[in-house]
Amino acid sequence: MNMIRLVGIAVLSFSMLGAPITSAQDLTSAQKNAVRSAKNYLSFQAFSRRGLIDQLSSPYGDDYDVADATAAVDSLSVDWNAQAVRSAKTYLEMMGFSCNGLIRQLSSDAGDKYTESQATYGAQQAGAC
The missing domain is CATH 1.10.10 (Arc Repressor Mutant, subunit A)
Incomplete structure (x- = not known):
């Protein structure tokens, strides 16, 4: 198995557990924008982790890349x-x-x-x- 696949599996495993995989300062511009969008959504409606990622990455929502939406959501501290x-x-x-x-x-x-x-x-x- 190649190294990129192993890293991808590890990141997916951590993100599936809801563990933050990146700090706010490590986010890209797109991810920082997705964080702003996520915070806005959470300010007026409740979301599950998966629901919020889906909303941010949906072409009918914000249309962020799934990886960017996941990184943004996982960088937040949400109960x-x-x-x-x-x-x-x-x-x-x-x-x-x-x-x-x-x-x-x-x-x-x-x-x-x-x-x-x-x-x-x-x-x-x-x-x-």
Whole structure:
């Protein structure tokens, strides 16, 4: 296996765990702009890590490169459990959900894309369970 592939796997592994892989001063200009966009999104709406990366990298969103969006999000200090609670409360303000239904909505790839544990925490803290 070549070295570039190994480095890419290591970076992907760290970013999948949510561990910051770069400091703010090491970011490129595009990544710094993506950080500004991410902070703006988080100021008015809750996002999961994957949901925020998808929003930043979507051609229908900000259209940043996925690697730049990932580096930007991973450079932030975000409490993803707290974001899941915000999302859960928003859903419960709009309509009724069972505990399991809200967890599925929060963790679904077609929904908010929180991890199962974050979705469970959010549903519980929001009072659905």
